[in-house]
Amino acid sequence: MARHGSRVRENPTSLSVPVVATATLPVVFGTAPINLAETLENVNKPVLAYSFGEYAKALGYSDDWKNYTLGEMADLAFRQFNVGPVVFVNVLDPDKHKINENASLKVENKKGVIETEGILLKSLEVLNNDTELKSDKDYIASFNEDGQVVIALLIDNVTTLEVKYDKLTPESITNNHIIGGYDINTGKNTGLELLNTVFPKLSMVPGLVLAPGFSKDPTVAAVMKAKASSINTYFKAQSLDDVNTLEANTYTKVNEWKNKNNYTGENEVVCWPLAGLGDKVYHLSTHIACRIMKTAYENGDFPHESPSNKSLPMTKLLVKTKDGYDEVDLGPDQAELLNNQGITTALNFIGGWRAWGNYTGAYPANTDVKDIFTPVRITHNWLGNTIILTTWNKVDGPIGKRLRDNVLDTMSMWLNGLQGEGVLIGARVEFREEDNPITDLNSGIIRFRYYVAEPTPAQDIDNILEFDANYYKTLFISD
Known part of the structure; x- marks a missing residue:
């Protein structure tokens, strides 16, 4: 049929919008009181939380951070720093890490309390004079604020109860559970192997990797570094690790411990000692991670500014001892x-307590600027991750001027915007003939070269003060 008139057809915009990677998204591995959660299913799964309530609902919460290590990060991120989101991975499995116990309870005012934490409520059996009572008919069982089970009786004339239950054993979790692996029989990943599932499941690229309480072990730290340096083959993140303060209990011992145990990666932030706030004890790695997140948030979600010399919610420095903790000056x-x-x-x-230090674990052995400064390394990771995310939709497209120009225009505009925001000192992207020989183009390989300069932290401000005797001449000048 012949057409008559004037019409418009729209083509897709040739300039793409860059897909921005999440620069400082933390992925935290550890244990949680899963018995207090709404479901027992969040085991060895990445769980995304934007608030403390979301975290507690999904994984449960306890102030017992020695046994339930993820609670430390939840408290610090959501209550102290008010930043998020955070991805949590709980390795405590209620089907495997449990024991059976029994106890006798006194009943007062028709209530009895099992004064222990970690009880799996569905396993609870309540007996009175060897007669098993029925839940919701003879009694109601629930958790109090301390994570203990309260049994409220619906029947009269009961003074004592016998209870049987399964109880979580967080103390049975070892470094190997954090390291994890791949189960051939089930086809499932556990522990740090789950870092590769975060982006496919959540469409968010990990930026920071933590395992508070476990990263002081050299084997765990080594796996954290390795996994963070190659996430899904393409992405990179920064690992935050703690020095063992029981072994390195003074500042003079830390460097020897660091080098002996190979905490020397460019994608590794090495933290010492512990941080205290009232009665709470935090690993410094969680403080630094939250400070990195907070600083990026204050800069429009750009990670270029150092967390160093930024405030921390703490009141003291601590090291672990056999009997408790000692304060450090x-x-x-x-x-x-x-x-x-x-x-x-x-x-x-x-200005009060502040994070202090700009160097990654690679310093001083490594002197490459992109590897030794924490904010530069994180920004470099973020730039690389964003480049991958943005150019991925060009993969398998026809090599030609249209693809070349689209990538050059899109990425140049993005880099120029970052310069305008102060995220970069300078940047450019080039398509060079010497990088793209005909043999590679014939093989479907096309290369773009990016040049960037991130701002380094002004960690040494040198103010020169000099006495100038010439000012005495002003004494001889009439007013």
């Missing part, structure tokens, strides 16, 4: 020594 000269050994710490000098 750290001066600026001692903190500077640690920094120059590639160790991040905290300092109470001017």
Whole structure:
């Protein structure tokens, strides 16, 4: 049929919008009181939480961070720093990590309390004079604020109860559970192997990797570094690890411990010692991770500014002892020594407690600027991840001027915008003939070269003060 008139047909915009990677998304591995959660199914699964309520609903919460290590990050991120989201991976499995116990209870005011944590409510059996009572008919069982089971009786004349139950054994979790692996029989990943499932499941690229309480083990830290350096083959993240303060209990021992145990990666932030806030004890890695997130949030979600010299919600530095904890006094000269050994710490000098240190674990052995400064390394990871996300939809497209120009225009505009925001000092992308020989183009290989310069942290401001005697001449000038 012949057409008559004027019409418009729209083509897709040739300039694509870059897909921005999540620069500082933390993925935290550890244990949670899953018995307090709404479901027991969140075991060895990445769980995304934007708030403390979401976390507690999905994984349960307890102040017992020694046994339930994920609670530390939930408390710090959502209550102290008010930042999110955070991805949590709980390796405590209620089907495997449990024991059976029994106890006798006194009943007062028709209530009895099992004064222990970790009880799996569905396993609870309640007996009175060897007669098993029925749930919701003879009694109602629920958790109190301390994670203990309260049995409220619906029948009269009961003074004692016998109870049987399964109880979680978080103390049975070892470093191997955090490291995890791949089960050939079930086809499922566990532990740190799940880092590769975060992006496929959540469409969010990990930016930081933590395992508070476990990363002080050299084997765990080594796996964290390895996994963070190659996520889904293409992406990179930063690992945050803690020094074992029971072994390195003074600042003079930290560097030897760090080098002996190979905490020397460019994608690794090494933290010492522990941080205290009232009665709570945090690993410094969680503090630094939350400070990185908070600083990026304050900069429009760009990760280029260092977390160093930014405030931390803490009141003291601590090291672990056999009997508890000892407080550490750290001066600026001692903190500077640690920094120059590639160790991040905290300092109470001017402006209250602050994160202190810009170097990754690679310093001082490595001197490449992109590898030694934490904010530069994180920004470099973020740039690389974003480039992959943005150019992925061009894969398998026909090589030609249209593809070349689309990538150059899209990425150039993005890089120019980052320069305008102060995220980069300068940047450009080039398509060079010497990078694209005919043999490679014939094989379906096309290369773009990116040049970037991130701002380094101004960690040494040198103010020169000089006495100038010429000002005495002003005494001879008439007013």
